[in-house]
Amino acid sequence: MKIALFIPCLVEQFHPQVGVATAKVLAEVGIQTYYPKAQTCCGQPVYKSGLRKRTIPLAKHFISLFEDAEAVVAPSGSCVSMVRHEYPVIFHDDKKWLERGLEVSGKTYELTEFLVDVLGIQDIGAQWYGRAVYHDSCQVMRALGVRKQPRKLLENVKGLELLEMERPELCCGFGVPFSFKFPHISEAMVKEKVSYVLDTGAEYLIGAEISCLMNMGGYMQKQRYPVKAVHIMLWKMPNCRKT
Template sequence: MKVSLFITCLADMMYPEVGESVVRLLHKYGCEVDFPELQTCCGQPAFNSGYQDEARVVARQWIRAFEHSDYIVSPSGSCTGMIHHYYPQLFEGEPEWKAKAEALIAKTYEFSQFLVQVLGVTDVGASFPHKATYHPSCHAMRLLGVKTEPAELMSRIHGLELVELPHKEDCCGFGGTFAVKMADMSEAMVCEKAKHVLETNADVLVGTDMGCLMNIEGRLNKEGKPIRVMHLAQLLEQGGTSR
């Protein structure tokens, strides 16, 4: 099975180790992974800020980069959600580009979705004897419907004590450009989220979007209460190497 990695801006620039974990896990299950070098931003920051023309330019580049891929996998529900839900809207007046976008949507998956739904994997043989809590990101959960897949994967990690995060479905306040445009509101939201994370007494905070995890980790560090933050792919891959 041939898979193209869509790394996303944030992971590429700040968390490349997340992409490395994704690739190692995909290799483990027989996937041939490539990295289209033409890939760039999905266009979400421009789109969310109201710059639809600029977002279309970036989205066309993204489509060109992946149009020959068999499957596209990303460690971000947010960026995957942008492609699934807003590309058709972006290209509503351009039938050729809309058709190209829809063809790619059908084979573009968030990482945990791909593992469970396409590869049929729910147990990667990982061992991680620590207490963890899980933050479900808004876009993965609400736009893509990623709800059961991360839980299925984590429930089969040997030794992992998974503690439910209070008010887990509340937004962390990041929201990409929202955190910049509505900084005061964003800060209030992440303070509340950090408080709930601390209530779990977890050693590790797990998520599927590094934007959310970066935001929460930043708040926890600011309060002098650092908790280890891990993308789900890192948890599964590192747990597999320790067993």
């Protein structure tokens, strides 16, 4: 398969090791990938700020860049949700770009979804010793319906004790641009979410959405809580497990 890697802005700018780990994991299961260097933002922050017209050139660029790939895989559910659900809305009155957008959105996948649902892989031979809890990000769980897939992968990680927190569906409070516009509400939300993480006694907070991990990980670091926030793909890079 000709698989294109879409590496979201936050991953590329702040946690590029997640992109490297994504390519490494896919290579180890026999998938060849390539990284289109001309890729830019998918348009999600602009779109969610209400600037639809400014989103259009970004969406067109994304479609043009990835339409020749057999599949597009990203280590971020929110960006995949943007492409899959919002591109058809953006181009609803433009037949040409709507057709091209639907073709690309139909083959764009969140990474754990691609591994489990498309490739049928639930065990990649990973080892990771410790107690961990998984965070269901809003865009990953609600928008994409991805909930069981990451857990299936984590259940097969040798040495990992996978715990469940109370109210796993609760939002962490990030939600671009929500956290910027309503910082006090956002802080209250992340405080509540982290309290459920701490109640489990987990050493690691694992997630598939880097924005949520940055939000919760930053809060826990500020409070000096002994829990590390880790992207789910970093099990292959033990020296980079702290987000």
